[in-house]
Amino acid sequence: MAELETRDMLLNVGPAHPAMHGIIRIVTRLDGEVMVDVDVEIGYLHRGFEKMSETVDYNGVIPYTDRLNYVSPLINNMGYCMAVEKLLGISVPERCHYIRVILSEISRITDHLTCVGASAMELGAFTVFLYMIKAREFLWELVEMATGARLTVSYCRVGGVKGDLPAGFAEACAGALKETRKVLEESDALLTRNRIFVDRMSGTGRISSEDAISYGITGPFLRACGVDYDVRKDCPYSVYDRLAFDVPVGTQGDNFDRYLVRMEEMQQSIRIVEQALRDIPDGPIQTNPETGRPIPASEMVDEAKMGNIVAIAGRQAVADPTLDGSAKSQHANISAPEKRVFLPPKEDAYGNIEGLMQHFKLVMHGHGIRPPRGEVYFPVEGANGELGFYVLSDGSGRPYRVRVRPPCFAIMSALPKLLVGDMIADLTPTFGSVNMIGGELDR
């Protein structure tokens, strides 16, 4: 019989395919149903983060970092601020460290919930997606309670955070974590021994630990290959060395192991949050009820202009609700004791000349934070892996260069390696387990 002619087929997945977690184009060459060649095209969401960072002052970069990994913006905030703090050679108060750790672990859970939920939905398990998004909603309410925003949080500042945790945060957190645990249990029951889910996930998208290291993959993706590298354990920063948690590792390096690693990491993050809430140093010292009575900020300014300092001394200004948690009594907990870096409390900015000058020197154009000339690299454990900030200062008020090492860039560069040899239907779970975040990938 004559040889039948066979030809490879080119299939264009994306740029706006429903199962793509962002805008990305994957060009696959198919032999039947098997992918024989894969080309990945990125850059559709490039917004020039690094160029823009060079035009604003050091605190001005923080809103841009929110838009890197927009599923867990607090970790980006923390990474950038800790890099600049390293450059300045300052450290934040202990309570501030704990606040940052609590919020970044909550963000890690929301990130993993999104990733696992979306991958499950793409394989047909819509219920799990709804459950997980419900849990994420509880956690985002916590984030909103502390930061005032759900997505564009801009919560950290160089040398501290925007405000202290609000009253009742610990109770609300305990409640939300209880709900999250319940959702994780339900999802585990629905997925982990589900025949369809396991068949689609196990054995697909496999990568060896040598290849993963060669591509610079970190985070849950690398840990699923059996390498227990976690920045929180291996290069501990903030107060992670005081908190007990385990680093889950996989054995196969396939999609199913990545799912299991992410599920376990959420449990560990809950553990971390609970310990941090237990160990966090006490909150603000209550102000004197006699003198500390709150007055509207506008009245305080008027009194100060007339030189009536006695009337406003020691009193608390009722400022804009966006400044919640940054009253003078709370200020020592959330900011580094370095006047050249952190804004004074509003009571000082309105009430005395030193505070006003400090405020002026930090916010006016041409002033601002001026770190010494130098370069630093600071890594934190992002939800997708090592998130590093390389900040270079030329001694002026604006960063000379800000480079972010995006964890999913490395994973995406290994995508052809992950996909070639698998069936076209395996593209969806493999790509889902990458947890690509367009904002972080393209910056």
Place this chain on the structure above:
Amino acid sequence: MTTQALIETLKSRFPEEVKGSHSYRGDATVVVASGRLLELCRTLKEDAAFQMNLLMDLTAVDFSAFGQVRPAGFFVPSGVAAHPQVEIPDAEPWPGPPAARFAVVYHFYSIALKHRLRLLVPVEGDDPEVDSLSPLWGGADWLEREVWDMFGIRFRGHPNLKRILMYEEFVGYPLRKDYPVNRRQPLIGPVN
């Protein structure tokens, strides 16, 4: 290995290549010439003393505007003469930028020995070129494409050096300091 020991070991292996070193804020940094870069990196990766198996990051810096007054971009100065704040002093000062215009910056990490190293490779000229690390690390492929895209630094021996974040028709290298931040270029689309 401590940062100092790390720097010293690399210096003893490549005495002519290492041009300078510092450990500002505890980050071990070595400035090396680009001549035997591939060989040096192979030593870093495979030698038992270093075992730098992770190429964590690869980027570049354009030093051409270092220390100069830079244009404000979108934010216009108020016109009020501002006396700059005193710099926050530092116990161990940074030695300063390399003499060349560009520096390619590599960050390595060793999973086994848990140490980090930064490599600065100064390159000069408008069409600079360094060795590609893609024979050693798979991840270098995309990272070098990004540096080519953003800075126009060529990588000798790279298998597929083309733009990655910008589109092919884009003119110029956006992260160079002489590329204005507010320059607009037409978006290239299919011709109707």
